[in-house]
C-alpha cells in the first residue's frame with residue numbers, strides 16, 4: 234500500500250487555450266511517465282476531434298512518480314478536466330477527486346471567464362489552488378501585471394507562482410515542486426468501509442465500462458462485491474488498476490488513491506459520473522455529496538440524409554452513448570425529414586461534437602434541426618409537461634403558463650467593448666446584474682439571459698463584436714415565466730416541421746421575416762415558383778418567393794468539351810445528394826442550420 238503522505242491528487246484548470254494540455258504533457262515527460270516520442274500525440278487530448286479543435290472534451294487521468302527536492306518519491310495523480318462550460322458537472326466531479334488544482338493563467342492574456350468559473354468550482358470543492366503563469370516565452374507576456382491580477386481578483390498569493398513556458402519546457406520542475414509542497418496529502422481511512430467517487434468513465438471493448446475513481450475510504454480489489462449507490466446495482470470487481478497513463482492492473486486501490494475499476498458493467502448509465510461505489514456487504518453510511526444525473530439542456534433532431542441509413546444512425550448513437558451517459562436520444566418522425574432521433578445534449582458544444590463524430594467516425598451524412606432548449610408548459614386543463622421539440626407546442630389557447638431556462642452569464646472584456654456587449658445582451662432579452670472592473674481596462678459584466686437566446690448565435694455575435702477579445706461563461710440559473718410562440722415555415726404552401734422554432738412573441742415578426750429572406754437565398758430556383766411563408770398559427774407574418782427558372786447546366790458548355798460536361802454532371806449529382814425533398818421542393822441540407830445564423834435587423 235502506498236504511503237498516503239507521499240500522494241498528491243491534483244488537476245489542472247485553465248481558460249481554454251491557456252496551455253493546460255501542453256503543461257500536462259510536459260509534466261508526464263519531466264517525470265519520465267512518457268517519452269518525448271510517445272508525447273508526439275498529445276496523450277491527454279487523445280480524441281481526434283479534440284486535437285483538431287484544440288480543446289479537452291473528456292477528462293482523463295495519469296499517474297506519475299516524481300522524486301522531489303526533499304529526496305522523497307511522490308506519486309502524483311493528475312486528473313485532466315474538460316475545458317468547457319457544457320461539461321461543468323464533469324469538471325466539478327473531477328475536482329472533487331483532488332486535493333489541489335494547478336491554475337494555469339496565460340501570462341499574456343490574464344484572467345478570463347473560464348479561469349474564474351473554474352477557480353470558483355475549485356474553491357467550492359475546498360481545493361488548494363496553485364497558480365502558474367504560462368507562456369512567459371511570449372514577448373507579450375506580462376507576468377508582474379498578471380500576478381497582481383490573480384492576487385486582486387482571485388485573492389490568492391501569486392508572487393511565488395512558477396513562471397513557465399509549457400511550450401519550451403522552461404521551469405516545469407517548479408510546478409512539480411509546488412504541487413508537492415502546496416497540495417495536501419489525501420486524508421481518508423483504509424480501514425473504513427469502501428467509499429469511492431466515480432469522476433469519469435469510459436467504455437472499453439474488452440473490459441466493458443471502466444469507472445475512473447478516487448478512493449476516499451477503504452480498499453477495493455479483484456473479487457470485491459461493489460454497489461453503485463445511485464443506480465443501486467451490484468457487481469463483482471474483475472480488475473483494478475492505475476493510469477500510467479494507459480490501464481495498468483494493480484493488486485488493490487486504497488484510500489487516497491486514484492485509479493480504475495472494471496466490474497463487467499455493460500452500460501455506462503449504471504456507473505454514472507458522480508456516483509459513489511461502496512462494498513455491497515459492508516457499505517459506507519452515506520454516499521458522497523454532489524451527485525446529480527446528467528441533464529440535457531439542448532435538444533435537436535438528427536436525421537440520416539439517406540433514409541436507408543436509419544439503423545446505422547441508431548447503432549452510431551448507441552455506440553456514442555456507451556462512452557457518454559449525458560447523450561440522450563429517442564426515435565422521432567418528422568413529416569419533412571422522415572425517421573430520425575430527438576437527441577439531448579449538455580450544451581451547444583456537446584451537440585456539435587456529437588454531430589461531427591457521427592459524420593466522421595461512422596460516416597453517416599446527417600441533417601440536424603435547429604437546437605431547442607427545454608420549456609416547461611402548463612396547459613389550461615392542468616397538464617404539465619416539458620417541451621423539447623417545437624412541433625409539439627400546443628395551440629396558444631391551450632397554454633396557461635410557459636417557462637423557459639435562464640442562465641447567469643458572465644463576460645470578461647476589455648472595457649472598450651462594454652457598450653457593444655450591453656447592447657447585444659439587451660437585444661438578447663438579457664437582464665443586467667452588475668459590472669466590476671478587474672483592472673483599469675478590463676471588466677466582468679454579469680447578465681441573466683434566456684438560454685434560448687444563447688443557443689441562437691450569441692457566442693459568434695459576441696466574438697465578432699469584440700474582435701475575439703471577450704470571454705464568456707454561463708451556468709443555469711433556473712426557469713422563468715415567459716411569452717413565446719411557435720413560428721412555422723411553409724414552402725410552397727406546405728409546412729416544413731423541421732423548420733419550426735419557438736421564439737419570443739416580441740421577436741416573432743423580425744425572425745419570421747429574416748428566416749423567409751434567408752431561405753430565399755438558400756433554396757435554389759426550381760422549374761416553378763416557390764412561395765416561402767412564415768406563420769404564427771394561421772397568420773402569415775412574412776412572405777418571399779423563389780422565382781422559377783429553367784436551368785440546364787449543360788447549356789453552358791458550348792458543345793464539345795466532354796470532360797467538362799462530365800464534371801458538371803458529377804457536380805450536380807453531388808449537389809443533389811445534399812438536397813432534401815420537401816413535397817415538391819428541394820431544400821439544401823445546410824438550410825436547417827443556416828436559419829440559426831440570420832440577422833434579425
Ligand SMILES: Nc1nc2c(ncn2[C@@H]2O[C@H](COP(=O)(O)OP(=O)(O)OP(=O)(O)O)[C@@H](O)[C@H]2O)c(=O)[nH]1
Nearest residue numbers: 250251252253254255287288289316368398399400
Ligand atoms: N508560446 C507559447 N505557447 C503555448 C505555451 N503553452 C501552450 N501554448 C500554445 O497554446 C495553445 C493552447 O494550448 P493547449 O495546451 O492546447 O491549451 P488548453 O488549455 O489545453 O486548451 P483546452 O484543452 O481546450 O482547455 C497551443 O497552440 C499551444 O501550443 C507556452 O508556454 N508558450
